Amino acid sequence: MNSGKPIDRREFLKSASAATLGATLLAPMPGQAGSAQAGKSRVVLVRDVNVLDEGGRPRAAAVQEMLDTGIEALTGKPDPQSAWKTLIRPDDVVGIKNNRWPYLTTTAEVQNALKTRIMEAGVPESRLAIDDLGVLQNPIFQKSTALINARPMRSHHWAGVGSLIKNYIMFIPDPSAIHPDSCADLASIWNLPMVKGKTRLNVLVLFTPQFHSFGPHSFNPKYVWKYYGLLLAFDPVAADATGLRIVEGIRRDYFGEERPLNPPAKHIAVADTKYHLGTADAQRIELIKIGYDKDSFV
Amino acid sequence: MPRTLNDIGRKLPGSIGGWTRAAPPVVYTPQNLSTYIDGGAELYLSYNFRQALSLKYKTTGKDEITVDIFEMGTSADAFGVFAHSRETIDSTVGQGSEYAAGLLTFWKDRYYVSILAYPETPAKKDVVFTLGRTIADSIEGRGTLPPIISLLPAEGLAPQSVRYFHHYIWLNSFYFVSDENVLDIGNDTPAALGTYKQGGVGLVLLLVRYPSAARAEAAAARFRKDFLGGAPGDLREMKGGRWSGLLRRGDLIAVVFNAPAADAVRAMFIRIKG
Numbered sequence: 001m002n003s004g005k006p007i008d009r010r011e012f013l014k015s016a017s018a019a020t021l022g023a024t025l026l027a028p029m030p031g032q033a034g035s036a037q038a039g040k041s042r043v044v045l046v047r048d049v050n051v052l053d054e055g056g057r058p059r060a061a062a063v064q065e066m067l068d069t070g071i072e073a074l075t076g077k078p079d080p081q082s083a084w085k086t087l088i089r090p091d092d093v094v095g096i097k098n099n100r101w102p103y104l105t106t107t108a109e110v111q112n113a114l115k116t117r118i119m120e121a122g123v124p125e126s127r128l129a130i131d132d133l134g135v136l137q138n139p140i141f142q143k144s145t146a147l148i149n150a151r152p153m154r155s156h157h158w159a160g161v162g163s164l165i166k167n168y169i170m171f172i173p174d175p176s177a178i179h180p181d182s183c184a185d186l187a188s189i190w191n192l193p194m195v196k197g198k199t200r201l202n203v204l205v206l207f208t209p210q211f212h213s214f215g216p217h218s219f220n221p222k223y224v225w226k227y228y229g230l231l232l233a234f235d236p237v238a239a240d241a242t243g244l245r246i247v248e249g250i251r252r253d254y255f256g257e258e259r260p261l262n263p264p265a266k267h268i269a270v271a272d273t274k275y276h277l278g279t280a281d282a283q284r285i286e287l288i289k290i291g292y293d294k295d296s297f298v
Numbered sequence: 299m300p301r302t303l304n305d306i307g308r309k310l311p312g313s314i315g316g317w318t319r320a321a322p323p324v325v326y327t328p329q330n331l332s333t334y335i336d337g338g339a340e341l342y343l344s345y346n347f348r349q350a351l352s353l354k355y356k357t358t359g360k361d362e363i364t365v366d367i368f369e370m371g372t373s374a375d376a377f378g379v380f381a382h383s384r385e386t387i388d389s390t391v392g393q394g395s396e397y398a399a400g401l402l403t404f405w406k407d408r409y410y411v412s413i414l415a416y417p418e419t420p421a422k423k424d425v426v427f428t429l430g431r432t433i434a435d436s437i438e439g440r441g442t443l444p445p446i447i448s449l450l451p452a453e454g455l456a457p458q459s460v461r462y463f464h465h466y467i468w469l470n471s472f473y474f475v476s477d478e479n480v481l482d483i484g485n486d487t488p489a490a491l492g493t494y495k496q497g498g499v500g501l502v503l504l505l506v507r508y509p510s511a512a513r514a515e516a517a518a519a520r521f522r523k524d525f526l527g528g529a530p531g532d533l534r535e536m537k538g539g540r541w542s543g544l545l546r547r548g549d550l551i552a553v554v555f556n557a558p559a560a561d562a563v564r565a566m567f568i569r570i571k572g
Binding site for chain 1: 332335336337338339340341342364366368383396398399400401403412414416417418467468469470471472473474477500
């Protein structure tokens, strides 16, 4: 795991040739993203302290910049357009799976930034959809050839955290069927025909992650943390495991003591050990950090 | 005086402080609670949730105040779900309450109540507390705390840390024990957790009461093997030099986690009544 000094975008681009070698080994072919890779899984953490405006809302231009920087680092390509062409073909039918939880959404800014680059890769708007609760009925998702998985991370009363793995729960008709044992088997959803092998990119939104749940609606503004981050990865388990470490670090800092998530986010470990969807082992994750690095917790 | 959830609903004011009830209350049952609060429903189901009544108060604009009244199986369950994530001790409303940034929660008798008004304003906060007191006053009687909580030694106990549960999922509030049911905790095994500061570090005490001594011994045997690794005297030094230990006394199991020394584990066991 790379836990050294963070680099900014300019510095990163200077070392793009070095990064390209790693990316050649790690970047999956379109349609294979999300499966465990040989060697380490690359996770890119991009942070920009200016991504939120005075009201706490994301600034669209900053979000686009963060996404572009992240995708370049993830793929080892020198610009976002060429990076996206390694992920999306012009003939793809693309579903962006977002999260509509009213208190903490994927955000329109992240969705628009993704949409912009996907369309630049040659996918017309008519073959692109953004959805959450309606994915099973959405004709674009029904015939999708590529999925982009984008959601915020938050503490969750039953699954430990709302994660990228968990974000596909709406691909089953009865989400409560996956609830036993604190949603341990969420990764099984990733083997369903509508999903399997289609995920080209995972984006874990960490602008303001929620680190503690309070009350029946699970949300309280007191327990969100301005983190200013985006995590990008092909491996959803590696991204979730990294996001989980960040949330645990925030909890440690806020409460002033070890305060494990209750319940633990068992589904992330099980996604690795039982379903082999990716790796949750920090030793097998190559973490690239770009930008603001104060209190990164990883 | 109201005796049922519907009675309490009927007693709610039609308007308060310029806020007016927007629509008739909606009632949720164990079968459809997840349609309202998604996966968060499992927390309530694990505390014998019976039904909930939900309604909104509105004023001009889009602002609203959401009132949710949960009827739980027992007053112990109402306390358990209230205490599940609390961080402070306060009894301004009901038998125990907590307020943070626009959200008031409290418990009284077998009811757990949430009044949510985001974003918080001073005026809305006043209405939230007035509503809370109105609802608390309309709930007849007071609930009793889970008896097992009284077995937690009082000296040094952080009162806001006290947890009550009977589902293994809630074992890990202050110390990661396991994501498996290593102590055979279920609906018939009331459990309590509390933390004690010793040397600046939180020692965690867990108590579980079983229906029989035989069942307690079976659970203890598994825990000794899986968690304590068969350590002699049921005491084991864990990561970071911290100690854990187990004691079974009849149908009661006590487990100490994160103690600074083996002696601290033994000393805590001596203090446990019952």
